[in-house]
Amino acid sequence: MSPWTACAIAALAGLLGSLVPGSSRPQMVAFADWNSSEIAAPSSSTTPENPPNLDNHLPTTQNQGDYDIFKLDVEQLTQLDVVAPSFQTEVTTVTRQESNVGHSPAAVYVITSEMIRRSGARTIPDLLRLVPGFHVARMDANKWAISCRGFTDRFADKLLVQIDGRTVYTPLFSGVYWDVQDLLLEDIERIEVIRGPGASVWGANAVNGVVNIITKNSSNTQGTFFQAGAGTEEKGFAEARYGGKINDQTTFRIYGKWFERDGGYLPPTSSFAPNEPDDWRQARTGFRIDHTPTQDDLITLQGDYYNGYSGEGARLPGSFPPTFRVAIRDDVHVEGGNILWRWSRQVDENSNWAIQIYYDRTERHNTGFLYADDRDIFDIDFQHSFPLGDRHAITWGFGYRYTEDFVNPQPWYLGFNPAKRADDLFSYFIQDEMEVIDERLFFLVGSKFEHNDYTGFEYQPTGRVVWRPNPRTAFWGAISRAVRSPSRADSDLELVLLYDILPGPLPQFAVVQGNPHFKSESLLSYEIGLRRQPVKTFYWDLSVFYNDYDDLRGYLPLTPIGGSTPGGWPAVIVPVTWTNGTRAQTYGFEWSGSWEFSETWSVRGGYSFIRLNIEPAPNVILAAEEGGTPRNIYFIWLTGQPWKTWQMDMILRYVDNVGSPNVPRYLVADIRLARQLSKYAEVFVVGRNLFDSAHWEWSQQDSLAVIGTEVQSEVYGGITLRY
């Protein structure tokens, strides 16, 4: 069965499913009260006095969903949403204050814990595939190129990723080592994603987007959770969590998890086939303690530790003929941990403050060659919010980050000069939210100011507006400036690569030297958006953007010189350095929607379109070439309950072809089936990347000469216990 046929069948099935219950049911008109009901208000401690819909509330139909809720255990009952998420979905990332999607002047999307559980994804990158506008490309089994609104790369540097307020991108290249960003996915409360700049509150690197992963308070993860399973690519996984109470005000949880995953697929002609080198394994443990000394205070202490091996194959530049290459199978030993303390206080209804301190250590030691990278980060952050008059809400804050690293070089391949470096980052921000017309029109202005050791002072302002002509519609617009401040790689890199472009008999090597005078890349972004929830069961969201980038990084090749390899063979050396030579513009839109067409079935989806225009500069070769981003991406996710006690999810994902690296387009499906055996036990089986035995998602060899592998179809199954 071809994927397109399957797509058509799924679409037809969805349409039929939606027509049948829809047309046979009487139309209920109850627009008037659904927004005034405060049931979904995030902070209301007790429901309002008047019961909503007392008269028309009688359940008219018996359905299986109801019976299933009666089968749930009390802990699961505390996790159920009272009303379906939509405009009311809670979001904190946009303004660093509790708000909801309907009020947010930015392109926000929220992945809820229910979506995480039902997606069948086992890694955070796989979850991000389900965010409209996100391009997630797996390079090998443990490396991903992830971005939104363009500039996808394994070393993509314009996306800010945070876990519980802890920044997880590495200052080494301003990107994310995705293989070590993991959690017990069960413990994630939600993942908030902003497409577009979030720099006015989050600072440099929140250029094209912000991913904010928020874990559950430990009072919501009480009891025991256990999950284990295995499959064709998932060689085995097991995870467990226990949550309990220390006293009336204090709860805790501890967790542990382990997995072993197979590598991707390589054609038999590859020198690394048939035993692909990119299999990996990792163990992880952590805890979280939440203490509420008073109703208005929350003190959290949490930490994680992980240890594992991420495999890879690499073709390092060599010293000897005939190929001047050395093929190496390598296991990167990854180890690290973090500890975070946060105290937040709700002073009164409209004012609050929070202070947060964390320490984070990461170690990556290649075992196949010498390269190693150790890093310590210490960070402190404070924020305060208070009302000013009737119409202004001020939020301000400051932060300090210290980072220190040591990089052990692999000669004639990869190193940094100096090998050891410590940097300070000072930042502060202020923001004013103005309610111009009650409940209708809001302005937001703010800016982040930073001082870093590479470029000194940076400012990142934003101006935003939300207009809600009625409670079911919101227009928003924003103009923002964001910068991507230099990383160690921009300033200090020393990299040698085989460079076979020039004619001639001698081997050629590009020797890339970082540029200590590299400036920040900057973005001026224009966005508008529209959200509609015409009826409670249907919600859609459109955002359109035009991004104007300046000072983008490019390669500047200098005059080739004669030299020799470390082995003494004559060679041509092409010195290359970074330069801020390039301008570029991107424009496009993202659409997403969700529709609950019956009490047990719903469909959601996203579609995004982008075009990139690079203004060529003399002699400069742009690092993120045009075509590095697929023009069209979409997904359709059908979720429902085919039979009593069963759950089914079907996801179709399409990613357009990518020009450079040259990757063909692909369409694959993920299917998850789960059955609740009893109050305590659930079994599940998941098929991922179906319809396509193996496909490329990213380059066959990346900029560090690490080889890519193809993503294979897989099936895995397992059991979940909760008690």
Place this chain on the structure above:
Amino acid sequence: MDPANLRHDTPQTVVQWGTGLLRHHMCAAVFLLFVVSGPAYSQELINREYLIKAAFLINFARYIEWPDLANESDAPLIIGVYQPDPISPYLRQAIQSDAAPRTIQLRILNPDDPAPRCHILYFPRGVPAEVQRNILQTIPVKGVLLVGETEGFLEWGGTINFVIVENKVRLEINASQAQVQGLKISSKLIQIARLVR
């Protein structure tokens, strides 16, 4: 950081405009379909508040021990619900489902009725606070689980109060009151609840 691209620096300019255009039209069509069909086939938003609360009440029968039911597994557990109430239809469904741990009887009560013999008394928030307080003062508390959903319910002498926090149903338990009433609440319930004194 992508020096590998140095090798194939021919810019990617081939655009499949034909298929692209087609796709955009399809998108527009799907988009329209969504916009148009939304209102036409819509229903009331599913508010599961009382469904979830009914499921909790059924679970109380499992995790709470009543003095007069402890040794009689056949005796029915009686739930009384004051009027006006939005929960009894769901409770009926719950009682009929095979999820109920024992025989459960449902009684619909009027606020002016004399104190009834029930194991669980449910006070919907539609009952005025004054009336709730009066009933709570006159009721013989021994062996009765008093469940409410109104702010202040525990201070008036209730045992368990439902609150909605962040769109989720949560419990507040007055453990000392439960002790006075001779009810044994399992640690499982205590774990997921907020204790109020």
